[in-house]
Amino acid sequence: MLRNTDLSWGAPAKLLHWAVAALVLAQIALGWAAVSWRLSPTKLDLFVWHKSTGMLILVLMVVRVAWRSANVAPSLPADMRSLERRTAHASHLLLYLLLLLMPMTGWIVNSAANIPFRMFWLIPIPAIVEPDKATADLAARVHFVLFVVLSLLVAVHIGAALRHHFLKRNEVLVRMLPGTGSAK
Ligand code: HEM
Numbered sequence: 710m711l712r713n714t715d716l717s718w719g720a721p722a723k724l725l726h727w728a729v730a731a732l733v734l735a736q737i738a739l740g741w742a743a744v745s746w747r748l749s750p751t752k753l754d755l756f757v758w759h760k761s762t763g764m765l766i767l768v769l770m771v772v773r774v775a776w777r778s779a780n781v782a783p784s785l786p787a788d789m790r791s792l793e794r795r796t797a798h799a800s801h802l803l804l805y806l807l808l809l810l811m812p813m814t815g816w817i818v819n820s821a822a823n824i825p826f827r828m829f830w831l832i833p834i835p836a837i838v839e840p841d842k843a844t845a846d847l848a849a850r851v852h853f854v855l856f857v858v859l860s861l862l863v864a865v866h867i868g869a870a871l872r873h874h875f876l877k878r879n880e881v882l883v884r885m886l887p888g889t890g891s892a893k
Pocket residue numbers: 733736737738740741744759760761762763764766808811812813814815816817818819849850852853856
């Protein structure tokens with residue numbers, strides 16, 4: 710099934726969820742490695758990997774937002790209280806926002822620092838702001854703060870998914886897993 714139904718996620722939504730989740734985890738490791746590596750050609754390569762993966766996440770997130778807006782989303786379990794529902798929706802909205810803002814602020818850092826780069830050494834990425842050291846420093850600080858918020862939220866998100874599965878024993882995790890049908 711391609712489209713989401715009221716009961717489960719369709720294949721594109723699942724693919725986008727797990728691809729972005731894997732890329733974000735790799736991206737955090739790459740970001741840390743790039744920042745902490747001693748100055749060397751490897752450091753520069755790590756930065757190209759980090760920036761390229763980040764731009765790929767941005768592209769996938771734009772596709773994901775479009776697909777999500779064109780589809781219904783499965784309903785949350787009926788026994789969830791109103792506050793819990795609202796928290797789940799708000800945290801998902803915030804995750805979407807962070808996954809768009811993280812690449813955007815990274816792109817601003819790179820543009821303001823006036824560093825030309827090609828995504829995966831192939832596609833030239835234009836600057837989106839004028840070169841300016843103060844802008845680069847501010848955007849780098851925001852990029853870091855957003856990363857901290859994203860990490861905390863992802864930890865809570867994973868905890869919530871496991872709680873649904875192991876404690877509340879509902880379908881929330883299973884319906885996001887590959888290979889589970891959406892006609893159930
Ligand atoms: C979801 C996407 C992204 C995530 C999760 C992410 C995460 C990180 C992390 C964990 C760091 C190291 C901690 C820090 O100093 O901030 C970092 C640094 C950095 N990232 Fe990203 N990043 C993303 C996208 C991007 C993109 C698209 C670019 C550029 C096109 C980029 C450029 C940078 C730069 C230049 C730094 C070094 C900042 C500094 O000098 O302090 N990032 N990022």
